Amino acid sequence: MGAYQLQVQIDQDSGFCFGVVYAIDMAEEILAEEGYLYCLGDIVHNDEEVERLKAKGLRIIDHADLVNLHNEKVLIRAHGEAPETYRLALQNNITLIDASCPVVLKLQNRIKTSHDSKENILIFGKHGHAEVIGLQGQTNNEAKVFQDIAELDTMELPQQITLYSQTTKSTDKFYRVKEELIARGYEVKANDTICRQVSNRDKDLPEFAQKFNKIVFVSGKKSSNGKVLFEVCRKHNPNTYFISAPDELKPDMFLPGDTIGISGATSTPMWLMEQVKAELESY
Structure with missing residues (x-):
């Protein structure tokens, strides 16, 4: 120590x-x-x-x-x-x-079936994300993709919409989007296809984040669910730091005797979190 x-x-x-x-x-x-x-x-x-x-x-x-x-x-x-x-x-x-x-494959399949049934598909997801490109591919790239509610203002949308989501999006946001579309008068068939390993983390993380003085969230900058889960941590513990590697830590971020929780994205390896822990314990 x-x-x-x-x-x-x-x-x-x-x-x-x-x-x-x-x-x-x-x-x-x-x-x-x-x-x-x-x-x-x-x-x-x-x-x-x-x-x-x-x-x-x-x-x-x-x-x-x-x-x-x-x-x-x-x-x-x-x-x-x-x-x-x-x-x-x-x-x-x-x-x-x-x-x-398998969660992505199942979603691809459902989107393809919807597309074959001539439904108007709207995907809540990140533009250019690998998973989203694969999903759009099931529809001959005809499905419309949007990242947030504001983007819907600029889109010409048909009256009937079948709504899907990238598997790593926030469940809360997905349901807010659904409600917003219904409030705007669209007929919406919503398919919650968010991975439960991600959404369950949404539920368990607040409890974890509140247990400590500070949270160090370890994630690659490209990770979509990293962004989602970091926001969950920060909402429940404002003293949350986002880092990608141990060398981004500095002793002056912490006070002697601080309790620190380390969490990460579904793409963060455990060995990296172990390195972060070792670095913190060396201060």
Whole structure:
């Protein structure tokens, strides 16, 4: 223990969700056997974990690279992919190692069914996000995507709407959007497709956040649910810091004897939170 005698505890409910664990386990197994593996996009929205896997031979490629790749194995990460990716793989004799999260696959399927039934689909999600691109792909990119209620003001919307959500959005916000659309006179068929591993964290986190003087929230800057969960922490404990790596911490953020809770996104590896804990305990 350092001179500050900080009392530090990691939120045991935080860390990788099962979709990410599944993708990383799959990648590590193939890397151990073959020494390298291509992955379409960052395997997880956490730079530290991506670097760890790159050191084991993971090669991150994008869709433009895929066009020129032949006769190789390529991992599809938990976020899922659009149908176009599968067509291209077939064409280029690429073996896809599909680690799409089952929650995302189920949602893709539901959106495709809605689209085939000629429904007007609206997706509450982040523009350009990997999962959202895969979802739009189920509708020939005809589905409209919006990030927040304000954006709806600028959209021409049909009278009847089928509303879906990216799996890592906030449940509260989803239902607020639904109510707002109904209040504006639209007929809304709402499908709550938010992952329960994310929404349950929404529920458990307030209790965790209130137990400590300060919260250190560890997440990659690209993580969508990282943003959601950080806001939940900050709402229930204003002394919440967002960091991506231990070197962003400074002793002057803390007072001797502080109690500190460490939490993270569903894309934050436990080993990184352990490093943050060790850093704090050294003060």
